[in-house]
Amino acid sequence: MKLTFSAADEAFREEIAGWLQRNLCGEFEAIRFRGGPGDEHMFHEQRHAWEQKMAEGGWTCIGWPKSVGGRGCSIEQQVIFHEEYARAGGPGRVGHIGEGLAGPTIIAFGSEAQKQKYLPGIVSGKELWCQGYSEPGAGSDLANVKTKARFDSARQQWVISGQKVWTSLAHEADYCFVIARTDPDSTAHKGLGFFLVKMDQPGVEVRPIQQITGTCEFNEVFFDDAVCAADDMVGAPGDGWKVAMGLLGFERGVSTLGQQMQFQNEFNDILRIAQQNGAAQDPVLRQRIAKAHTELKIMRYNAMRMLSGQAGSDGALQREALIYKLYWATWHRELGELAMDVLGPESQILEGAPYQLSRLQAMYLFVRSDTIYGGTNQIQRNIIAERGLGMPKEPKPTTAGTQ
């Protein structure tokens, strides 16, 4: 155990802090502290430009190996990067699905050709990705995907048909990674493939879904004979589930570090308001504020512990990692409730028409999705109990994987 940073790490901290100070200004001043949870629809163009600015400075994909265009940063350095990025008010990253999910999956499971074709666009901050997993009939039961991929041997390409849903940023993305059924007679997690699909083609239609925040961050994506070259399947037909699950491991890994720092910024906002409006004098609210803070710190310590012990590059996680999603999502939802109670009666007044939420109001609504996406709290508890603690599995339904 070593809970301090080395001199080299502190030098790294100065480097990133200095770079942010010199660059997150001028045309980018307006997007400081913007584009976070509940605000992710704002300033897309400017944040995309910022992503490319980050790339010029070598600050995208910093945890990736240098051989694939990353910075090869240690876990400690990535921790420091996220701390400084949050402290400077770095905007929500539009490239996070590519950098955090698609890229690591391609690095772990992709071919050399796929690495050469896709990774540079992610590193440069130019090409954006979205995730084609959930379907109307495949939410918690993700393996129940119905989207089909049929191989057209004459043209040497896959032809994909089906519907994905809750697809974040599909309307801005250049590519989508899609799980689809390569074997039409298969059920559940067998017979799936993992495809890298170009969004700008006739067979792909994106329809926005309005959220309870009134904004549209996620979408329905319709594939109607969309095509994907044979070379753009990751792994072999039937490998889709293995690749998809590896990716979910990445979703629960390093990419969460930045999120905690965003939480810290939200907490600081709430604390400041409580001090200004007198809520901090209320004994109940004082205790809830203190509780939120201790739990945020616990979350942070546990993330460090988890990352220190992370094994292998396949995204496989150790037991303590299983608890993380449930913990942060539940904590964040409570933070939203705390924010509204600290604001009191003023929490019901919007900033303006039409339905212009303040950052904390947007957060209060957005956190409702935290306990749902990427595996609901209920699914997380099953995973903890069954995989983490070894409790008996739930009985199988009589008609597995059908509706």
Next chain:
Amino acid sequence: MDFTFSDDQRVFCDNVKQFLHSEVTPERLRSGWDSASGRDDTLWQQMVDLGLPAMLVPEAFGGLGMNELDFVLLAQECGRVALAEPLVETALVATPLLACQAERDTRCASLLEKIATGERRVAVGHAVNPTVSDAHVADYLLLPNGNEFHLVERERVKLIPMQSVDPSRRLFKVEWRPEEETRLVNGAPGVAALAATLNRGALGAAAQLIGLAEAMVEMTVQYTTDRTQFGRAIGSNQALKHHMANCAVKTEFAKPALYRAAYTVSQRPVHADFAVSHAKVAAGEAALLAAKNCIQSHGAMGYTWECNLHIWMKRAWALDKFWGHSGFHKNRLHQWLMNPNAKIGADKTFGEQG
């Protein structure tokens, strides 16, 4: 000792419930979000025809002469359908305030008669609320100024619209100047009127919160019965059953607090603070838990604008903070409990507790 409602009270409530269910649909609520006033004059006139705004107006002024206990079940039903029209604020908050002053103030008497016929409408402000709701469709506003209530024509005030987190609500900051001639009540009677208004406002909000909570659970029970994953209805999973059961426990245990508060407001209004605060806290907790668990049980669908659930969730969010948020009411409970003369002995479950 009898917690049951009378047959008359239940039958009246059932009739209103049927009316509200057939007239106040989610589609109608949504259409109100885009209209200029957000209010539906046809619907209001229908409610006038049923005598609803005049339920607590004394018979001498053309009303039904009923009391808060008679109205509380109706207020619950208003919450159940997420009614946007200010029926609860009018019938439970505004008209009793006017009725109190009617004997010595002819303006109030005449106004009550016109509320009963639907010719006039009134909105009510209070220091605990940063805004006045539905001031734009009111002909008169009842506005607090220190220990006074004033009755002010809408033409004499400036309304600044504020956007609510609940798209159905219409909120306004009011700029106005108190005049001698607008003053309705002051001094000790003014203090009493302000206190009684707060209690009736909080009682009405609590009742609606219970109705909202039950409606959210009902639609979620339906959804989790219809939606399948892993080859079976998602509602067959214990985790979701327990979510709904927890809501039912909170709601059912908030109801007696609500009914006790309604009884106390109608029978012993000066001793109602404790009972009303208890009801508002319990109902707010029940509604917010229902909102949280019902969205969770709907999964991503519950997070969409298209799904009707957020209509109820946002009303719960707004009403939990209106007429005193939970911290305000918990502090009132605390002050009451810490009073050295508080009547909290074993023999003091009911009766005078002030």
